[in-house]
Amino acid sequence: METLTLVPLRPDGVRATLEFVFAVHPSSTVKVSEAAVPQKRGANITHESLNIASNLLSVPPASVEPETWYSAISPQLFTLLDGGEGLELMKAASYVIGFGVLGRKASGAPGTAGWKFLAEPLLTRIKPFPGFLDEVDAKLDGVIDLTSDKVVVRNDELAIALRRLRSLTASHPNPGLCKRLLSPVLLPLWALSSWHDAQPSTQENICTPALELLKIYLKLASSADIVLFFVKNLSYIGGYDKGSPEWIYKTTGQGHIEIVDVRQSMGNVSQTAPQIRLDDVDGKISKLLDLITSTLSDADISTSFLELLKRWLKSSQNLKRRDIFVKLQEDTEDPLAQLVEIKTLQAMMEKFPEKLATQPKRILDLVSQILAHAGDNPEEDDEVPGVALSLLNMIITTPGFQKARVPPEVLTVIESSLDKLGKGGTDNNLSQTANNLRLLLRYRDEVDAPSDATSAPTDRQIEDRKTYNLAISYISQPDSPPPVRSEGLNLIGTLITSQSPILDIPGILVLLSSQIADSDEYIYLRVIKLYTLLCNKHPRAVTNELVDHFVDAKETHSVDARLRFGEALLQVIERLGETFTDAVATQVGNALLAVAGRRGRRPKTEARQAREARAQERKNREADEVWGGKVPDFSDPVSPEEKARNELLERIVEGWESKRASEDIRIRASALSVLGAALESNIAGLGQSLVTAGVDLCMAVLQLEREPEKGILRRAAVVFVMSFVRALDVARKSGRKLGIGFGKGAQEDVMRTLRYVAATDEDGLVVQHAKDVVESLENWQLVRLLPEEDDSGGQGILAGVGGGGLKKLAGLEVNPERSAAPPSDSRLGPRIEEIE
Numbered sequence: 001m002e003t004l005t006l007v008p009l010r011p012d013g014v015r016a017t018l019e020f021v022f023a024v025h026p027s028s029t030v031k032v033s034e035a036a037v038p039q040k041r042g043a044n045i046t047h048e049s050l051n052i053a054s055n056l057l058s059v060p061p062a063s064v065e066p067e068t069w070y071s072a073i074s075p076q077l078f079t080l081l082d083g084g085e086g087l088e089l090m091k092a093a094s095y096v097i098g099f100g101v102l103g104r105k106a107s108g109a110p111g112t113a114g115w116k117f118l119a120e121p122l123l124t125r126i127k128p129f130p131g132f133l134d135e136v137d138a139k140l141d142g143v144i145d146l147t148s149d150k151v152v153v154r155n156d157e158l159a160i161a162l163r164r165l166r167s168l169t170a171s172h173p174n175p176g177l178c179k180r181l182l183s184p185v186l187l188p189l190w191a192l193s194s195w196h197d198a199q200p201s202t203q204e205n206i207c208t209p210a211l212e213l214l215k216i217y218l219k220l221a222s223s224a225d226i227v228l229f230f231v232k233n234l235s236y237i238g239g240y241d242k243g244s245p246e247w248i249y250k251t252t253g254q255g256h257i258e259i260v261d262v263r264q265s266m267g268n269v270s271q272t273a274p275q276i277r278l279d280d281v282d283g284k285i286s287k288l289l290d291l292i293t294s295t296l297s298d299a300d301i302s303t304s305f306l307e308l309l310k311r312w313l314k315s316s317q318n319l320k321r322r323d324i325f326v327k328l329q330e331d332t333e334d335p336l337a338q339l340v341e342i343k344t345l346q347a348m349m350e351k352f353p354e355k356l357a358t359q360p361k362r363i364l365d366l367v368s369q370i371l372a373h374a375g376d377n378p379e380e381d382d383e384v385p386g387v388a389l390s391l392l393n394m395i396i397t398t399p400g401f402q403k404a405r406v407p408p409e410v411l412t413v414i415e416s417s418l419d420k421l422g423k424g425g426t427d428n429n430l431s432q433t434a435n436n437l438r439l440l441l442r443y444r445d446e447v448d449a450p451s452d453a454t455s456a457p458t459d460r461q462i463e464d465r466k467t468y469n470l471a472i473s474y475i476s477q478p479d480s481p482p483p484v485r486s487e488g489l490n491l492i493g494t495l496i497t498s499q500s501p502i503l504d505i506p507g508i509l510v511l512l513s514s515q516i517a518d519s520d521e522y523i524y525l526r527v528i529k530l531y532t533l534l535c536n537k538h539p540r541a542v543t544n545e546l547v548d549h550f551v552d553a554k555e556t557h558s559v560d561a562r563l564r565f566g567e568a569l570l571q572v573i574e575r576l577g578e579t580f581t582d583a584v585a586t587q588v589g590n591a592l593l594a595v596a597g598r599r600g601r602r603p604k605t606e607a608r609q610a611r612e613a614r615a616q617e618r619k620n621r622e623a624d625e626v627w628g629g630k631v632p633d634f635s636d637p638v639s640p641e642e643k644a645r646n647e648l649l650e651r652i653v654e655g656w657e658s659k660r661a662s663e664d665i666r667i668r669a670s671a672l673s674v675l676g677a678a679l680e681s682n683i684a685g686l687g688q689s690l691v692t693a694g695v696d697l698c699m700a701v702l703q704l705e706r707e708p709e710k711g712i713l714r715r716a717a718v719v720f721v722m723s724f725v726r727a728l729d730v731a732r733k734s735g736r737k738l739g740i741g742f743g744k745g746a747q748e749d750v751m752r753t754l755r756y757v758a759a760t761d762e763d764g765l766v767v768q769h770a771k772d773v774v775e776s777l778e779n780w781q782l783v784r785l786l787p788e789e790d791d792s793g794g795q796g797i798l799a800g801v802g803g804g805g806l807k808k809l810a811g812l813e814v815n816p817e818r819s820a821a822p823p824s825d826s827r828l829g830p831r832i833e834e835i836e
Contacts, residue, residue, distance in 0.1 A: 002061070002063060005056075005061040005063075006061065006063075006064070008056070008057055008072070008073050008076075009064070009068075009069070009072045009073070012076065013073075013076070014057060014073050014076035014077060014080070014093075015076065015080065015085065015089065017053065017056055017057060018053050018057075018089065018092055021049050021052055021053040021056065022045050022049050022050075022053070022092075025046065025048065025049035025052065045088050045091075045092060047521045050092060050095055053092065053096070054095055054096045054099060054100035055100065057073060057077075057096050057100060058096055058099075058100025058101045058104065058107065058114075059100075059107075066107065066112070066113035066114070067113045067116075067117075069113075070101070070107070070113045070114050070116070070117040070118065071113075071117050074117040074118050074121070077093045077096060077097055077118065078093075078121070078164060080092070080093035081093045081094060081097070081164050081167050081168065082160070082163070082164065082167075083167065090167060090171065091171045091172070094167055094168050094171035094172055095171070095172050097118050097168055098168055098169075098171075098172055098174050098177050099172065099174060099177075101114040101118050102114060102115065102118060102119060102177055102180075102181075103174065103177060108177075119181065121161075122161045122164055122165045122168070122181075123161075123165075123181070123184060123185055125153050125157050125158055125160070125161035126158065126161050126162065126165070126185045126188050126189070126192075127184065127185045127187075127188045127239060128152055128153065128239065128246075128247055128259060132152070150260065150261040151258050151259070151260055151261075152247055152258075152259045152260065152261050153258065153259035154258055155202075155206075155252070155256035155257055155258050158206060158257065158258070158259065159205040159206055159209075162192075162205075162206060162209040162210055162213070163205075163209055165181065165182075165209075165213060166209045166212055166213055168181070169181060169182070169213065169216055169481070169483060170212075170216070170481035170482060170483065171482070172482060172483075172520075172522060174483065175220045175483050175486060175487055175490075178216055178217065178220055178483050179217065179220055179221050182213055182214075182216065182217040183217070183221075186214070186217065186229075187233055187236045188210075188249075189210045189211075189213055189214045189217075190214060190230055190233070190236065191236050191237050191238070191249055192206055192207060192210035192249065192257065193207055193208075193210040193211035193214050193287070193291075194283075194284050194287045194288070195207055195249075195251075195257065196280050196283055196284075197251075198255075198257075199255035201255070202255055202256060202257055206257055211291075212481070214291065215291070215294065215295050215484075216481055216483055216484060218291070218292070218295035218296060219295050219474060219480075219484045219487060220483060220484070220487055222295060222296050222297060222300055222470075223300060224296075224300045224301075224303035224304040224307060225304075226292075226296075226304075227288075227292055227296070227300070227301070227304035227308075228304060228307055228308065230288055231288070231308065231340055231341060231344050232337065234281070234284050234285070234288070234340045235284075235336065235340075237249050238259075238262075246261070246262070246263055247259050247260060247261050247262060247263075248260055248262055281336075281339065281340060281343060282343065285340070285343055285344050285347050286347070288344070289344075289347055289348065289351055289352075292304075293351075293352065293355075297466055297469075297470045298355040298358040298466065299358055299359065299466050301348075301352070301355045301356065301358075302355060302356050302357070302358045302359045302362075302363075303359065303362075305345070305348050305349075305356050306359070306362055306363065306366065308341055308344060308345050308348075309345060309366065309387075310366070311341060312341055312342060312345060313370070313384060315338060315341075349390065349391075349394070353394045354398070356391075356394065357394055357395055357398045358466075360395050360398070360401070360405075360406075361406075361407070363391055363394075363395055364392070364395060364406060364410050364414070365410055366388075366391075367388045367391050367392050367395075367414065368410045368413040368414050368417070370384055370385065370387075370388035371385065371388055371389075371392075371413070371414060371417035371418065371421065372413050372417050385421065385430060386430060386433075389430070389433050389434060389437060392414070392437055392441075393433075393437060393440075396437065396440055396441055397440075403441065414441070415438065415441065415442075418434045418435075418437055418438040418441070419434075419438060421434035422434040422435040422438060460500075461501070461502060464495060464498075464500040464501075464502040465502050467491050467494070467495060468491075468492075468495060468500075468502050468503070470488075470491060471488040471489075471491035471492045471495075472488070472511070473488075474487055474488030474491070475488040475489065475492075475511060475515065476511075482520050482522065482523060485515070485523060486522060486523065486526060489515070489523070489526045489527065489530060490526075492508065492511075492530060493526075493529070493530055493533060496508075496530060496533045496534055497533060499537065505534070505538055505541055506541070508530075508534070509534075509541060509542070509545045512527050512530055512531060513545060513549055513565075515527050516528070516561065516564050516565065516568065517557070517558070517560075517561040517564070524564050527568070528564070528567060528568040528571055531546065531568045531571070531572055532568075532571050532572055532575045535572045535575055535576060536575070539572075539576055539579065539580075539584055540583070540584055542572055543569070543572060543573075543584050543587070543588055544587070546565050546568055546569040546572060547569065547587065547588055547591045549561075549562070549565040550562055550565040550566050550569055550591070550595070550667075550671075551591050551594070551595055559664055559666060559667065562667055562670075563666065563667070563670055566667070566670040566671065566673075566674055567670075569588070569674055570673070570674045570677050573588070573674065573677055573678050573681050574677060574681055576681065576682075577681055577682065578681070578682050578685070579682075580678065580681050580682045580685050581682055581684070581685030582685065585678070585682065585685040585686050585687075585690075586686075586687065586690070588678065589675065589678065589686045589687075589690040589694075590690070592671045592672075592674055592675040592678075593671075593675065593690065593693055593694060593697065595663060595667060595668060595671040596668045596671035596672045596675065596697060597668075597697060598662070598700075598705075665709060665710055665712060665713050666712065668713055668716075669712045669713045669715070669716040670716075672694075672697075672698070672701075672713070672716035672717060672719075672720050673716050673719065673720075675694055675720065676716070676719055676720040676722075676723035676724075677723070679691065679694070679720070679723045679724055679727045680723050680726060680727050680730075683724075683727040683728070683731065683738060683740065684731070684736065684738050684739075684740075688739060688740045688741070691724065691740055692740075694720060694724070695720075695721065695724060695746075695750070697717075698717035698718070698720045698721055699717075699749070699750065699753050701713055701714060701717040702714055702717050702718070702753055702754075702757050703753060706761075708762060708763070711762075711763035711765070711766055714757070714761065714763065714766045715763070715765050715766050715769055718754070718757070718766060718769040718770050718773055719769060721750060721754070721773050721777075722769070722772070722773045722776060725773070725776055725777055725780050726776075728740075728742060728780070729780055729783070732783075732784070747777070747781065750777070751774060751777060751778075754770045754773055754774045754777070755770075755774060757770045758770035758771045758774060
């Protein structure tokens with residue numbers, strides 16, 4: 001065992017461990033084209049096998065120190081994370097790192113061995129942490145040329161770190177890990193993503209990955225403060241220590257970006273922080289607005305605008321009071337930072353005024369304060385009132401604005417201030433604008449027709465609408481990575497849980513049905529969870545949607561997608577429980593019986609298979625002509641037993657697909673499984689006709705469909721009978737009258753069929769299931785001899801065999817206690833009956 005646990009420490013041992021688990025795990029299946037070849041790389045990677053492989057690799061054995069373990073497996077995991085060994089292995093490596101190592105507190109917290117060897121190698125190549133520069137200096141030997149830049153991180157190292165970090169955060173939706181990894185390198189990502197005059201290769205290898213990572217973080221942790229943070233650090237191009245740079249990003253003569261140590265550059269230790277040119281400010285601001293437009297909500301953008309405006313107003317007031325007091329030198333604000341804030345405010349008002357108007361109450365409150373001050377001091381020549389009037393014009397001219405919605409006290413202040421500015425201002429343009437806005441505000445409600453006026457939405461409706469729109473944008477954008485789409489589904493889940501009236505149920509169902517076909521397990525599993533949340537309030541709509549997609553009458557979905565709809569339907573039925581009844585249960589039961597039956601037809605699928613068969617036959621004929629006969633087999637030689645096994649496996653997998661327009665065997669087995677779960681959830685809701693038809697269908701499957709490829713269908717049929725017996729037993733224990741007959745003749749027919757299957761079937765699981773059901777059915781027949789539970793609180797179903805021994809059996813009068821006691825009446829002696 002110790003030898004096996006140390007396999008990952010060998011060269012290429014991590015990949016060998018992954019492939020071994022994926023090949024031998026029971027949940028792994030193979031494709032038809034891979035069934036007859038060695039299964040080293042042909043196994044499908046399932047979530048169950050990936051979880052086991054992650055546990056094997058992420059936790060070091062007791063005999064190995066964590067430092068030794070993670071230092072040995074980290075280079076191998078990074079090699080797989082680069083994607084050169086295939087996309088599937090890259091996703092597997094990202095899962096092992098993200099969920100297995102960094103997702104555990106013992107190995108993923110800063111300071112632990114897992115963080116040191118799997119997170120820091122990525123982050124320190126993007127933002128050298130304190131001490132990293134000294135480690136680089138310690139590794140340098142020989143003479144150091146102080147006249148040239150000392151490169152800390154080369155261009156290729158920076159590009160590899162960004163690529164690996166993007167693969168790690170985008171391959172699996174782990175929002176918590178994404179925020180933990182990206183928050184320390186926000187400013188470096190901003191500097192790299194907004195780099196000016198980047199060459200095409202630099203743009204592709206560095207700027208684009210940095211921008212994608214930055215968008216992922218902003219969508220997961222969106223807030224108004226992030227805009228102020230980037231505005232304040234718009235000119236960031238490297239790390240700083242007390243105002244002096246330790247390192248900076250710098251463009252080489254070939255146009256590459258490198259990290260350079262500037263502590264001793266040209267012998268100038270007191271070098272100040274480098275600044276960007278004024279010509280680059282507009283480009284940086286434009287990229288910043290594009291970034292926040294694509295990631296932040298309108299409310300966050302509006303809030304950040306108001307905060308910037310307040311800071312600008314405060315700085316303007318301080319400038320006017322310079323003749324009153326003198327500021328200390330260290331308290332003076334950076335002129336470049338003030339210029340950036342002013343230009344950002346101007347650009348936001350010009351680019352998306354409709355986004356800034358999403359919080360009219362807060363804007364109008366601020367405008368009223370500015371205009372009140374300007375109205376009391378009309379002689380002041382200031383640009384602040386002009387900005388306030390521009391904001392007021394933006395709010396008033398917004399479609400749907402109504403003066404009645406403005407708080408009366410705010411409206412009174414604005415009207416009186418506009419009147420004062422229009423009469424006493426020294427600036428003719430300002431006075432004319434104030435008069436025009438006063439008239440527009442007075443007659444604004446008359447501009448729109450009365451029929452266009454709508455009631456004001458509540459604060460909750462506004463917030464829910466913003467959340468809903470944000471979630472839809474996260475999910476529907478084609479370039480959204482899995483963590484962002486997962487976050488969008490989380491937002492939809494919060495609205496469903498809070499029973500928000502803003503939800504459009506048909507639209508949500510269409511959205512979920514489009515996402516369930518996603519290949520990422522964490523996306524479609526979360527979609528299934530949302531279906532179960534929706535079914536509490538909308539059972540009919542949810543079940544109709546799932547049944548329609550599972551039946552797939554128009555033949556638009558793949559087999560995998562239909563199986564996922566079946567899994568969602570299964571969990572919805574289990575969630576409904578006893579409420580799964582009436583028309584909902586009847587519709588679902590009839591649909592499942594139709595799919596599980598033998599008469600389903602798929603003409604479009606048959607036509608597609610015929611086209612594929614003709615194309616394959618044409619390729620084979622061309623290959624035969626090239627080789628002048630049968631194409632030789634270049635695969636590795638195998639034993640006759642293994643060859644026979646592979647041929648059987650290939651025939652079984654091929655037999656699952658629909659032939660001659662029939663239904664796919666996997667879909668039929670799934671339908672029987674879902675119907676069995678419905679029996680256990682509420683057998684009375686399905687009714688006698690559906691239950692009887694289901695049992696008859698299972699008996700027909702066991703008797704008539706004996707082919708090897710239909711083994712999974714026979715397994716589902718046997719399990720359905722078990723679910724039926726279990727549902728009858730549960731109903732008996734609870735004292736429910738189902739009205740479903742399962743008499744002696746029907747029992748004998750079922751038992752005879754199951755015994756025949758257990759004795760003759762070639763599928764081992766079918767045989768074992770049949771034996772288990774026969775045994776359970778025999779036990780159930782014995783239990784039925786016990787008296788039923790007394791509703792008044794008397795003896796229960798097993799009261800005859802508990803608390804002192806056997807007391808009573810149906811059809812047989814037995815009382816051991818009375819027989820052992822001395823008879824008080826000679827006429828009541830022991831009575832013995834012999835029955836067969």
